[in-house]
Structure formats: structure tokens, C-alpha cells
Amino acid sequence: MQLKRLEIQGFKTFVEPVSFNFERSIVAIVGPNGSGKSNIVDAVKWCMGEQSTKQLRANQMSDLIFNGSEHRKSVGMADVSLIFSNNNTGVPSSYASFSEIVVTRRMYRGQESEYYLNKDARRLKDILEFLMDIGISSKAFSIIEQGQIGEIIDAKPDMRRYVIEDAA
Amino acid sequence: MQLKRLEIQGFKTFVEPVSFNFERSIVAIVGPNGSGKSNIVDAVKWCMGEQSTKQLRANQMSDLIFNGSEHRKSVGMADVSLIFSNNNTGVPSSYASFSEIVVTRRMYRGQESEYYLNKDARRLKDILEFLMDIGISSKAFSIIEQGQIGEIIDAKPDMRRYVIEDAA
Amino acid sequence: SRKLFRETFDRINENFKKVIPKLFDGGKGELILTDEQDLLESGMEIVIQPPGKRLQNISLLSGGEKALSAVALLMSVFMVRPSPFALLDEIDAPLDDSSVAKLNGLIKELAANSQFILITHNKKTIEIADVIYGITMEEPGVSRIISVKLQKEAV
Amino acid sequence: SRKLFRETFDRINENFKKVIPKLFDGGKGELILTDEQDLLESGMEIVIQPPGKRLQNISLLSGGEKALSAVALLMSVFMVRPSPFALLDEIDAPLDDSSVAKLNGLIKELAANSQFILITHNKKTIEIADVIYGITMEEPGVSRIISVKLQKEAV
Numbered sequence: 001m002q003l004k005r006l007e008i009q010g011f012k013t014f015v016e017p018v019s020f021n022f023e024r025s026i027v028a029i030v031g032p033n034g035s036g037k038s039n040i041v042d043a044v045k046w047c048m049g050e051q052s053t054k055q056l057r058a059n060q061m062s063d064l065i066f067n068g069s070e071h072r073k074s075v076g077m078a079d080v081s082l083i084f085s086n087n088n089t090g091v092p093s094s095y096a097s098f099s100e101i102v103v104t105r106r107m108y109r110g111q112e113s114e115y116y117l118n119k120d121a122r123r124l125k126d127i128l129e130f131l132m133d134i135g136i137s138s139k140a141f142s143i144i145e146q147g148q149i150g151e152i153i154d155a156k157p158d159m160r161r162y163v164i165e166d167a168a
Numbered sequence: 169m170q171l172k173r174l175e176i177q178g179f180k181t182f183v184e185p186v187s188f189n190f191e192r193s194i195v196a197i198v199g200p201n202g203s204g205k206s207n208i209v210d211a212v213k214w215c216m217g218e219q220s221t222k223q224l225r226a227n228q229m230s231d232l233i234f235n236g237s238e239h240r241k242s243v244g245m246a247d248v249s250l251i252f253s254n255n256n257t258g259v260p261s262s263y264a265s266f267s268e269i270v271v272t273r274r275m276y277r278g279q280e281s282e283y284y285l286n287k288d289a290r291r292l293k294d295i296l297e298f299l300m301d302i303g304i305s306s307k308a309f310s311i312i313e314q315g316q317i318g319e320i321i322d323a324k325p326d327m328r329r330y331v332i333e334d335a336a
Numbered sequence: 337s338r339k340l341f342r343e344t345f346d347r348i349n350e351n352f353k354k355v356i357p358k359l360f361d362g363g364k365g366e367l368i369l370t371d372e373q374d375l376l377e378s379g380m381e382i383v384i385q386p387p388g389k390r391l392q393n394i395s396l397l398s399g400g401e402k403a404l405s406a407v408a409l410l411m412s413v414f415m416v417r418p419s420p421f422a423l424l425d426e427i428d429a430p431l432d433d434s435s436v437a438k439l440n441g442l443i444k445e446l447a448a449n450s451q452f453i454l455i456t457h458n459k460k461t462i463e464i465a466d467v468i469y470g471i472t473m474e475e476p477g478v479s480r481i482i483s484v485k486l487q488k489e490a491v
Numbered sequence: 492s493r494k495l496f497r498e499t500f501d502r503i504n505e506n507f508k509k510v511i512p513k514l515f516d517g518g519k520g521e522l523i524l525t526d527e528q529d530l531l532e533s534g535m536e537i538v539i540q541p542p543g544k545r546l547q548n549i550s551l552l553s554g555g556e557k558a559l560s561a562v563a564l565l566m567s568v569f570m571v572r573p574s575p576f577a578l579l580d581e582i583d584a585p586l587d588d589s590s591v592a593k594l595n596g597l598i599k600e601l602a603a604n605s606q607f608i609l610i611t612h613n614k615k616t617i618e619i620a621d622v623i624y625g626i627t628m629e630e631p632g633v634s635r636i637i638s639v640k641l642q643k644e645a646v
């Protein structure tokens with residue numbers, strides 16, 4: 001499975017819908033301080049089922065939905081989708097027939113999150129299972145937040161074993 | 169008081185004696201990763217009486233003395249001096265007659281540190297008092313360690329009052 | 337004493353309100369005491385509103401915005417009570433080019449009264465220095481000073 | 492299972508021993524299990540010896556040396572089990588120009604099998620990208636994509 005696209009709408013500063021095409025091997029994301037680059041990392045982790053507001057740099061879940069700006073009102077919904085393309089390696093058998101798998105998380109202000117796999121409503125547990133099958137999770141070593149690159153070095157030895165476990 | 173010079177010998181990677189002249193207003197220190205730049209910050213904090221090994225990026229006090237390299241043996245002593253010039257502002261009266269004040273800390277492997285003010289042996293308490301009189305300390309807001317610039321923002325409100333207290 | 341704390345706080349806050357818009361190209365900043373009645377125990381809140389954004393909790397600021405806010409506070413304190421020196425280790429690491437330029441502008445302004453020692457990898461920051469010390473490990477494991485470059489006198 | 496954990500550890504360690512000298516221009520790196528008899532609970536030590544230096548506790552490494560060591564581990568894992576993507580937010584911030592060049596060299600090598608999404612301010616890192624997304628806040632408080640630059644096909 002490869003990540004093909006990321007679509008964000010209403011999440012933090014991405015009030016306008018945006019779509020990132022990740023089909024090329026190396027994609028750089030640039031922009032001034034405070035422009036919203038790390039919010040993209042939060043959007044990806046949230047879509048993958050992250051439940052901890054601290055891990056999403058928020059104080060409460062409603063901080064994840066666009067809170068407004070000088071000239072715009074806040075909105076009532078955040079919606080993020082990760083689109084994976086099926087390149088026939090590492091695909092769980094139940095999804096072998098799909099050419100694309102879309103993982104979606106949607107949240108209305110003050111309500112619980114809704115999860116979808118290819119537009120079918122699912123539970124969080126199903127999303128986490130699917131992501132585990134394809135070898136990724138919001139806590140995976142392959143997502144490194146800003147300022148955290150040295151964390152694995154400063155961690156205690158027993159905490160480091162997850163790096164091997166994830167890959168096993 | 170202004171900082172005029174810093175002299176280091178035997179402290180961490182500065183096994184050879186070095187001297188920095190800080191008389192100009194803006195001094196830049198550059199060099200490759202691992203070359204010893206942050207060790208200079210540790211040397212300054214240590215000289216100012218810092219007692220916590222964690223604050224000095226060490227596991228024990230002997231980590232502060234040069235531990236050797238591929239071609240050199242470890243040494244037995246670390247010695248750091250801060251030389252302040254008396255520009256008649258902010259000088260404690262007991263030092264008004266000196267044109268220079270030299271604060272020195274020296275440590276032999278396995279022994280307690282020795283402190284000196286203008287080559288006279290003193291106690292740690294005397295050094296801390298002198299530095300407080302001239303408006304600086306190893307925990308002062310004006311020494312910012314690598315990666316810690318955002319710390320005051322993430323700190324709790326009660327912790328932040330020291331910034332005002334130091335300046336008062 | 338309470339009176340001294342209050343006076344110092346007010347002066348630092350006055351500076352902070354002026355420095356934030358300089359560093360952020362607009363916007364507002366303010367320091368707020370959590371308990372004005374008890375000056376000996378009160379904590380301090382930091383309020384930052386980057387230009388065009390809603391007022392939000394400072395924990396939601398980006399990495400670069402937090403660094404700029406911290407620098408603003410440091411400089412505001414320096415204006416009230418310059419310390420014998422400031423030793424800053426790679427404070428420009430999280431900043432983009434335009435933020436680095438504003439930071440360096442502010443350092444130049446304050447350098448008349450204070451001494452700044454800046455550890456950096458950023459070429460733009462090196463440009464504002466009067467003196468540059470190069471640290472090398474030509475002999476592996478041993479730090480030495482390779483060169484001291486004196487920049488031309490600022491005209 | 493124990494056998495799988497052991498095998499995966501050994502393969503990652505083999506890679507780690509090769510990647511460290513590449514990133515540090517020499518030196519040695521190794522992963523060590525704290526308790527070989529109990530593979531289901533064992534922790535993992537990371538041993539790094541930069542070129543020409545004595546073997547020391549990794550907590551004494553510099554900011555840049557820690558970042559390079561962490562990257563070496565990440566890439567060693569990737570070589571054994573590439574994940575659908577890697578999302579790295581300013582991992583080059585603590586690195587000097589020569590370390591950035593080695594990091595980017597390694598990313599290019601692995602990009603054949605894996606996908607890298609790099610958030611960066613560093614011009615050298617931008618140069619290795621196939622696609623560059625610019626994020627802007629021309630409308631304050633609102634993030635948009637300003638442009639997508641496709642780099643020329645690598646010949």
C-alpha cells in the first residue's frame with residue numbers, strides 16, 4: 001500500500017478544502033512560521049485514529065475544528081481523508097479487490113468522531129486494524145513531529161522496543 | 169559589569185586551553201555538529217556555580233572533565249574562568265576598586281569543586297552572591313540552551329514569575 | 337518587595353506590547369498577572385495574537401511562533417534590566433528566513449546596551465556578528481578555535 | 492513471537508551498523524538488547540561512537556548527533572519494513588550543512604522503495620524533492636496551497 005492523496009477540510013487552519021498528491025517519492029512541504037505545516041501532521045495522525053488531544057497539540061477536541069480568523073467565523077466540522085493506492089504489496093486479503101482505500105475521519109463540533117472506510121461507516125477499531133495490517137499507525141516511528149527527532153535517543157531502553165515490534 | 173573573556177581548559181571537549189574575547193557586542197559561534205559549541209554553554213553555567221548534572225548535560229560530575237579521545241588520554245582537571253570588566257554600572261561596592269573580576273571554578277577528578285574570585289579561594293555561596301549582585305545566574309532567562317527557546321511559553325504561569333523577579 | 341515587582345512587571349509588559357508587533361509584523365502581545373492581589377505569589381500568563389488570527393491559547397502556537405514569542409519576552413526583560421550577557425544556543429533553528437531577519441534586527445537594536453553570544457548554523461545570523469568564532473574538531477574529539485573573523489566596523 | 496522479534500532486531504541492527512558510518516563519515520553504531528533471554532520484554536540500548544571519539548553514553552551526544560542517530564535508526568527500520576509513508580517535520584533543523592547533505596543522500600537512496608513527506612525550511616532539503624507544496628496564509632489565519640512545483644525528472 002502506498003499513500004496516494006491526503007484531503008483536509010475544516011481541520012485547524014485548513015478551513016478551505018485542500019488536496020495533497022503524494023504519488024511521487026519525495027514531497028517537500030514549505031511555508032512561513034505559523035502557516036499550517038505541522039497542522040498537516042496533526043491532520044494525518046487524527047485521521048489515523050489518534051485520540052489524545054496532547055498528541056494533536058490541542059487542549060480539547062474542538063480545537064481541531066477551524067476556530068475562525070479575523071474575517072471568518074468558526075466552522076462546525078472537520079473532515080480528513082487518507083487515500084491509499086493498492087500496489088498489491090502488503091494488502092490485507094479483504095481489500096485485495098479495491099484499487100483504492102479511503103480512510104476518513106469526520107467530526108461535528110461537540111460530537112463524537114465518525115470513521116469511514118471507502119465511504120462505509122465503521123468503528124475506530126476497524127480503522128486501527130486496517131492501518132495495522134498495512135504497517136502504519138499514528139504512533140509509528142515513521143511519523144516524526146516537530147522538535148521530536150531526538151526523542152528515541154532520550155527514551156528509556158524498554159520504551160525503544162516498540163520500534164522493533166512495529167517492524168516485526 | 170560586562171563579560172570580557174571566557175577561558176576553558178579540560179572541560180568536556182576543550183582539553184586544550186581556549187580563550188574567547190567577548191568585548192564586542194555581537195559574537196557568533198559556529199561549527200559542525202558535535203564540535204563543542206553547546207559545551208561552551210555548559211562551561212559558562214558550570215563556572216557560575218551550576219550544581220545539577222542534568223542541567224550540564226552530564227550523568228555524573230566526572231563527565232565534565234575531558235574523558236579522552238581516540239588518540240588522547242583523559243585528563244584530571246577542568247578549569248573555567250569568566251572575566252568581567254568593571255564599567256562602573258551595576259558593580260557591588262566591595263568590588264568597585266577592581267578593574268576586572270575573575271570568577272573561576274576548578275575541579276579535580278573525584279573531588280569537590282574549588283571556587284575563586286580574583287584568584288582568592290572562596291565558597292560557592294560567595295560566587296552566587298557576587299553573580300546575583302551583577303544581575304546574572306546560571307538559571308537566568310538570558311542563557312537559553314539548545315532546543316529550549318520555547319520552554320518559557322510551555323511553562324506553567326507560576327513558573328514564569330521568575331522572569332520578572334530576576335529583573336526586579 | 338511588591339512595589340518593585342509590580343513596577344518591573346509593568347515596564348516589561350510595556351516593552352512586550354511593542355516588541356510582539358515588530359517580530360510578528362503586526363498582531364498583539366500582552367503579559368497578564370494571574371493574581372493581581374497577591375504580587376508575591378502571582379503567576380504570569382502570556383497572551384499572543386498573531387496578525388489576522390483569532391485569540392487562542394498560546395499552546396496552539398506553531399514551533400516558530402513560540403520561539404518568536406519567547407524571544408520577545410527575553411528582549412522585553414533586557415530593555416528593563418540588561419544582564420551582563422545573553423548566551424543563546426541555536427534560538428533561530430525553528431525560524432523561517434523572514435522571522436530570522438526580524439530577530440536579527442532586534443538583536444542589533446539591543447546590542448548597543450547588551451552583549452549577545454549567539455551559537456548558530458544560520459548564515460544570516462552570522463552576518464550580524466561583530467566577531468565570529470569557528471569551533472573545529474580537526475583533531476577528532478578535541479575542540480579548538482580555528483579562527484576569529486572580525487567583521488568590518490559597522491559604519 | 493520471540494523468533495520474529497529476534498530476526499527483525501538482527502536485520503535492523505545489521506542495517507544500523509552500516510548506516511551510522513555513512514551519516515557520521517566514519518564511527519560505529521550498534522543496537523544491543525538489554526535482556527537477550529527475555530525477548531518479549533527486553534529493552535534496547537543504542538550505542539554510538541562518532542569518528543575519533545571515545546565510546547560514551549548517548550545522552551552526552553550533541554543535538555545534531557542525536558538527530559542523526561535517530562534518523563539512522565528510522566532508516567534502518569525502513570530498510571527492513573518500509574511503511575506506506577514517512578512524515579518528517581523539520582528533522583533537519585538541528586543539522587549543519589554537511590549533515591543535511593548526508594541525510595538527504597540517504598533519503599534519496601531509500602526513496603525508491605518508500606515515500607517521504609518532508610516539512611522543512613532548508614533549501615538543500617527542498618532541492619531533493621520531486622514535488623514542492625507551498626503553504627501560505629495570504630488570507631490571515633487560513634492555510635492554502637499556493638503552488639505545486641514539480642522538479643525536473645531526475646535523469
Ligand SMILES: Nc1ncnc2c1ncn2[C@@H]1O[C@H](COP(=O)(O)OP(=O)(O)OP(=O)(O)O)[C@@H](O)[C@H]1O
Binds near residue numbers: 011062068401430
Ligand atoms: N482550530 C484552529 N482554528 C484556527 N487556527 C488554528 C487552530 N488550531 C491551530 N490553529 C493555528 O495554527 C497555527 C499553527 O500552525 P502550525 O503549527 O501548523 O504552523 P507551522 O507552519 O508548522 O509553523 P512553524 O514553521 O513555526 O513550525 C497557529 O497560529 C494556531 O493558532
Ligand SMILES: Nc1ncnc2c1ncn2[C@@H]1O[C@H](COP(=O)(O)OP(=O)(O)OP(=O)(O)O)[C@@H](O)[C@H]1O
Binds near residue numbers: 199231233236
Ligand atoms: N567529558 C567529555 N570528554 C570528551 N568528550 C565529551 C565530554 N562530554 C561531552 N563530550 C562530547 O562532546 C560532544 C558534544 O558537543 P556539543 O554538544 O557541544 O556539540 P555542538 O557543537 O553543540 O553540536 P550541535 O551543532 O550538534 O548542537 C559529544 O560528541 C560528546 O561525546
Ligand SMILES: [Mg+2]
Binds near residue numbers: 037038146398399400
Ligand atoms: Mg511546524
Ligand SMILES: [Mg+2]
Binds near residue numbers: 205
Ligand atoms: Mg549544540
